[in-house]
Structure formats: C-alpha cells, structure tokens
Amino acid sequence: MQSPFLAPPPQAPANQQHLLFLVHGIGQNDDFKDDDRLLSWDGSEGTNGSSHEFKKVLETVLGSSLRNAPLALSVRTLEWHSHVHEEGSAGTDELLVACSPDGVQEMRSFTKGHVIDILHYTSAANGQRVISAVHAQLRAKYERFLRERPGWQGRVSLVGHSLGSVICLDM
Numbered sequence: 001m002q003s004p005f006l007a008p009p010p011q012a013p014a015n016q017q018h019l020l021f022l023v024h025g026i027g028q029n030d031d032f033k034d035d036d037r038l039l040s041w042d043g044s045e046g047t048n049g050s051s052h053e054f055k056k057v058l059e060t061v062l063g064s065s066l067r068n069a070p071l072a073l074s075v076r077t078l079e080w081h082s083h084v085h086e087e088g089s090a091g092t093d094e095l096l097v098a099c100s101p102d103g104v105q106e107m108r109s110f111t112k113g114h115v116i117d118i119l120h121y122t123s124a125a126n127g128q129r130v131i132s133a134v135h136a137q138l139r140a141k142y143e144r145f146l147r148e149r150p151g152w153q154g155r156v157s158l159v160g161h162s163l164g165s166v167i168c169l170d171m
Helices: 050-063 092-099 105-122 124-148 163-170
Strands: 016-023 071-078 155-160
Touching: 016 124, 016 163, 050 071, 071 124, 105 124, 105 163, 124 163, 155 163
Parallel strands: 016 071, 016 155
Antiparallel strands: none
C-alpha cells in the first residue's frame, strides 16, 4: 500500500508558483538585506548565515526529495534589525555602552546584538517602527516581484523565525 504522504496531490497544477517572504529573528541579520553583493549574517562578504543557509536547504530539498513536486518557489527576505539599531534611533544602544563596565565587552556585544532586540520590540515606539519597516519592505518587494512577472497569480506565504514570527503575527 502506497503512503498517502508520497502520493501526488490530486489535480495539482503543472507548475504551482509560490512566493515566500522570510522574516528573521533576534540579532543582526545583514544576510537578509537586499544588496548587490552577498552578505553573511555578521555583515561581512560571503554566504554564511541564516538567509543563505535557509535558501540552500530549500534548494537541496526541492532538488532531491521534492524534485518531482509541481512547485516553483521564490524566496524574499525581510530585515528589520537595522531599523531599531540605526545611530541615534532610540539612544538605547549608546546608553547600554555607557552603563556597561569595562571588561565585559563580550556580554555587552551579546546583549546589544540580541537581548536588546526584545526590549526594542516591546517598546511602543520601536515595536511599531519594526512592524512598519517589515510592512514597507513586504509591500515594496511584492510589488517589484509582480512588476517583474506580469500576470503572476501564485500563492504567497509569510514565515517568521523567533521574534520574526511575533512580528508577522502583530503585523
């Protein structure tokens, strides 16, 4: 008896098109920014990091286990971290540096890069700024995607990781 999970979906379109928007979680994620050059998660040139690793896994799965699946997938990323850590944006980053004692550089860096994101997001002013930034990117990237593919009528999904899932839900 064949597994129902391995059977092709009934009357699946020959080439189901799907657009996936991906919102990152806490921490710096420069690899989620659209740019002419490839960036790693830490902002250095390269392809190490969440966005590139996620896309590589998807390509591998679609090219092997799902190679016969009627799916054409496009992935676009949405980056919000830089919007709350812009210089002078809230003064929180500068305040953290000023009140941290010398000798705890690693802890300060971790707190600034990760923990502070939760504090930023839960504040009314910054939380809305993050939601607005993600929404603006989502809208712009979707409109650009449609301009590049006139007549496209595929499906769209929004996926968030960690704090990114909270942002998606709030949006």
